[in-house]
Amino acid sequence: MQIKQEKSERHVLTLMVDNEAGTLARVAGMFTSRGYNIDSLTVADINEDHSTSRITIVTNGPPPVIDQIIAQCERLVPVHKVTDLTDAGPHVERELALVKVAGKGDNRIEAIRLADIYRARVIDATTGSFVFEITGSPAKIDTFVALMREVGLVEVARTGVAGLMRGSDQS
Amino acid sequence: MKEKSGAEILVDSLIAQGVEVVFGYPGGAVLPIYDSLFEHPKLRHVLVRHEAGAAHAAEGYARATGKPGVVLVTSGPGATNAVTGIADAFLDSIPLVVITGQVATNLIGSDAFQEADTVGITRHCSKHNYLVKDPADLAPVVAEAFDLATRGRPGPVVIDIPKNVQVASTGEKQKERNRHNPPSKADFADITQAIELLSKAKAPILYTGGGIINSGPAASEALRELAELTGAPVTSTLMGLGAFPASGDKWLGMLGMHGTYEANMAMNQCDVMLCLGARFDDRVTGRLDAFSPNSTKIHVDIDRSSINKTIHVDLGIIADVGTAMKQMIDIWKSRKTKSADLSEWWSRIKGWRAVECLNYPENKDSIMPQLAIERLYELTKDKKPIITTEVGQHQMWAAQHFHFDEPNKWLTSGGLGTMGYGMPAAIGAQMGNPDALVIDIAGEASIQMNIQEMGTATQYRLPVKIFILNNEWMGMVRQWQELTYEGRYSSSYSDSLPDFVALAESYGWKGIRIEKPGDLDAGIEEMLAYDGPVMVDCRVTKDANCFPMIPSGASHTEMILHSDEVSGTMDDEAKALV
Numbered sequence: 021m022q023i024k025q026e027k028s029e030r031h032v033l034t035l036m037v038d039n040e041a042g043t044l045a046r047v048a049g050m051f052t053s054r055g056y057n058i059d060s061l062t063v064a065d066i067n068e069d070h071s072t073s074r075i076t077i078v079t080n081g082p083p084p085v086i087d088q089i090i091a092q093c094e095r096l097v098p099v100h101k102v103t104d105l106t107d108a109g110p111h112v113e114r115e116l117a118l119v120k121v122a123g124k125g126d127n128r129i130e131a132i133r134l135a136d137i138y139r140a141r142v143i144d145a146t147t148g149s150f151v152f153e154i155t156g157s158p159a160k161i162d163t164f165v166a167l168m169r170e171v172g173l174v175e176v177a178r179t180g181v182a183g184l185m186r187g188s189d190q191s
Numbered sequence: 192m193k194e195k196s197g198a199e200i201l202v203d204s205l206i207a208q209g210v211e212v213v214f215g216y217p218g219g220a221v222l223p224i225y226d227s228l229f230e231h232p233k234l235r236h237v238l239v240r241h242e243a244g245a246a247h248a249a250e251g252y253a254r255a256t257g258k259p260g261v262v263l264v265t266s267g268p269g270a271t272n273a274v275t276g277i278a279d280a281f282l283d284s285i286p287l288v289v290i291t292g293q294v295a296t297n298l299i300g301s302d303a304f305q306e307a308d309t310v311g312i313t314r315h316c317s318k319h320n321y322l323v324k325d326p327a328d329l330a331p332v333v334a335e336a337f338d339l340a341t342r343g344r345p346g347p348v349v350i351d352i353p354k355n356v357q358v359a360s361t362g363e364k365q366k367e368r369n370r371h372n373p374p375s376k377a378d379f380a381d382i383t384q385a386i387e388l389l390s391k392a393k394a395p396i397l398y399t400g401g402g403i404i405n406s407g408p409a410a411s412e413a414l415r416e417l418a419e420l421t422g423a424p425v426t427s428t429l430m431g432l433g434a435f436p437a438s439g440d441k442w443l444g445m446l447g448m449h450g451t452y453e454a455n456m457a458m459n460q461c462d463v464m465l466c467l468g469a470r471f472d473d474r475v476t477g478r479l480d481a482f483s484p485n486s487t488k489i490h491v492d493i494d495r496s497s498i499n500k501t502i503h504v505d506l507g508i509i510a511d512v513g514t515a516m517k518q519m520i521d522i523w524k525s526r527k528t529k530s531a532d533l534s535e536w537w538s539r540i541k542g543w544r545a546v547e548c549l550n551y552p553e554n555k556d557s558i559m560p561q562l563a564i565e566r567l568y569e570l571t572k573d574k575k576p577i578i579t580t581e582v583g584q585h586q587m588w589a590a591q592h593f594h595f596d597e598p599n600k601w602l603t604s605g606g607l608g609t610m611g612y613g614m615p616a617a618i619g620a621q622m623g624n625p626d627a628l629v630i631d632i633a634g635e636a637s638i639q640m641n642i643q644e645m646g647t648a649t650q651y652r653l654p655v656k657i658f659i660l661n662n663e664w665m666g667m668v669r670q671w672q673e674l675t676y677e678g679r680y681s682s683s684y685s686d687s688l689p690d691f692v693a694l695a696e697s698y699g700w701k702g703i704r705i706e707k708p709g710d711l712d713a714g715i716e717e718m719l720a721y722d723g724p725v726m727v728d729c730r731v732t733k734d735a736n737c738f739p740m741i742p743s744g745a746s747h748t749e750m751i752l753h754s755d756e757v758s759g760t761m762d763d764e765a766k767a768l769v
């Protein structure tokens with residue numbers, strides 16, 4: 021017997037939640053307990069009184085599963101609003117990555133040259149290494165990391181996606 | 192404001208919510224609360240014998256009274272013992288507020304004595320949970336917890352209270368919050384569309400569920416009227432039995448895995464399906480891609496996540512099901528709507544009914560379990576009993592052969608299928624309805640899962656009746672092994688059974704044994720005549736199976752009606768589908 025797999029779509033969801041103990045565990049745990057995927061997750065409080073946080077989750081699944089994920093998120097008491105940026109229309113997505121490369125000679129020159137093309141900033145340098153800071157779409161970061169691999173990639177730290185709707189509307 | 196301890200604030204908040212009974216069990220981490228309950232003039236505490244019993248008793252109380260059930264248990268093992276009941280209430284949407292003790296806040300995370308991460312453990316089997324770290328939060332948390340438990344789709348809410356928060360005193364009170372805004376009324380346009388579809392249908396069906404019971408007695412009334420107006424037949428899930436009278440001429444019986452032939456055939460063949468407060472559970476749908484292939488589906492549910500979860504519907508209506516039905520009735524009447532001619536549909540239903548799918552073979556020597564339930568029904572129906580069940584064949588036979596004309600009379604563990612639910616649920620139901628006849632229809636295996644609760648019934652003089660259909664097998668497991676594993680009965684024999692009559696007597700109950708078909712009525716009468724708790728050991732045919740049955744992986748039209756249609760094996764796909 022084979023276990024069946026269905027075709028997945030990538031969706032970026034943002035959740036406005038109460039900033040209180042356990043909220044993140046509730047959201048993240050709901051994904052695991054119901055077998056949904058989390059590709060990336062970011063969370064930080066977003067207003068002055070620290071009462072509300074915004075969670076951005078990149079997930080994937082077949083369309084009915086995405087709909088179910090949204091409905092299940094909405095059932096959680098501290099979740100006030102869920103927006104599917106992917107469905108809601110034009111939106112921007114950005115991620116930040118720190119990328120460490122080590123090497124000498126040509127590799128070092130090539131790394132700097134590529135970083136320049138990708139608008140990555142050098143935030144730490146030694147004679148044998150660089151740490152680059154790069155922001156952009158996840159795809160751009162993927163490509164940059166792949167290139168760095170060829171010139172001496174040591175490690176990567178990525179923040180996961182943050183996203184907002186384009187235009188004047190609130191998501 | 193006068194300073195009060197956390198424990199006092201808690202008890203006062205419970206009183207403010209109208210709580211009359213708490214089911215619980217003491218321990219170190221709840222001693223301050225128990226002290227506040229000592230000889231309390233208004234709050235009655237029912238001491239169970241195991242915390243699982245407390246949770247199920249609270250469920251039974253809630254289901255039978257329509258009020259939330261309240262549980263109080265200690266930290267660590269007290270809380271973990273209650274988890275099954277919390278999960279059970281979660282799947283069956285039963286309103287519970289469960290208060291658990293916790294180690295003092297400064298000890299949390301240190302693997303302290305009787306520490307368990309109750310909030311972590313119950314996070315995904317409760318509607319919501321709280322860890323209260325400040326006594327000033329207690330009153331608003333309790334208020335929000337009751338609101339969450341009872342409004343919208345009901346469910347269990349857990350409040351974990353560290354011991355030092357119970358002891359500390361405060362004169363302050365945090366602001367009340369209410370982050371809960373369940374839908375009530377449906378969209379006018381959706382309701383009119385639903386009526387349009389229903390009135391044009393040539394083969395409509397009302398597929399109803401436990402949501403109607405949860406919505407309250409008015410919803411059951413509305414269902415009766417809606418069925419009358421539309422002329423549509425009515426079927427129900429296990430959880431919804433009683434919302435529509437089984438004596439009504441539009442009643443098709445229960446649907447699903449052990450549902451009637453007519454209910455399942457009508458579900459398969461209908462052209463418009465109106466699902467009211469049910470959730471297309473896998474025990475109801477059978478094989479998904481063969482489920483009611485030609486119908487337009489309308490789904491009314493208060494929980495948006497239930498809509499399109501497993502079955503895609505054409506019209507989803509997010510509303511309280513009672514309110515939505517009332518809206519439908521009003522518009523149907525004001526527009527003087529007429530249904531299409533349904534005579535052909537009803538004549539097809541008549542043909543399916545003629546199969547008489549609930550018939551079972553006669554047996555002169557031993558009591559057929561179906562007969563036992565039939566007689567129990569006949570001899571008690573005038574008393575309008577509350578029936579609880581355990582889980583297994585007896586549960587399905589009770590659903591098939593005991594008939595309910597009113598809501599809140601049928602208490603069973605549907606979603607989680609928890610053996611051991613029935614006796615504590617009967618105790619809870621009896622607490623809420625002191626004068627009612629409450630009977631737990633049990634299996635000899637299930638009843639042993641919470642057998643200790645006999646002591647609770649004795650202590651509180653609760654005259655519950657436990658009617659065990661004793662077939663000496665975990666019958667439902669045996670049936671599946673017969674159907675799927677060529678009769679290799681791996682660990683499904685109920686060996687080393689106690690003498691139930693002697694056991695009953697040792698708890699101060701009356702014990703009755705019934706062994707022959709001819710003694711059935713007398714035995715039941717004897718049980719009814721006794722003013723106190725009774726345990727009946729009704730010895731039934733050992734190898735009877737429950738039919739009709741939709742085997743796993745099959746569609747509604749592939750029902751097994753009799754044991755001679757059983758092949759004894761199944762392919763892997765079917766085996767994997769629970």
Ligand SMILES: Cc1ncc(C[n+]2csc(CCOP(=O)(O)OP(=O)(O)O)c2C)c(N)n1
Nearest residue numbers: 583584585608610634635636637665666667
């Ligand atoms: C707590 C729990 N454990 C295991 C099961 C699996 N199970 C379902 S029915 C059943 C057998 C029940 O036997 P019995 O109570 O004698 O009832 P019968 O089927 O014979 O009527 C079992 C083991 C369950 N539903 N609940």
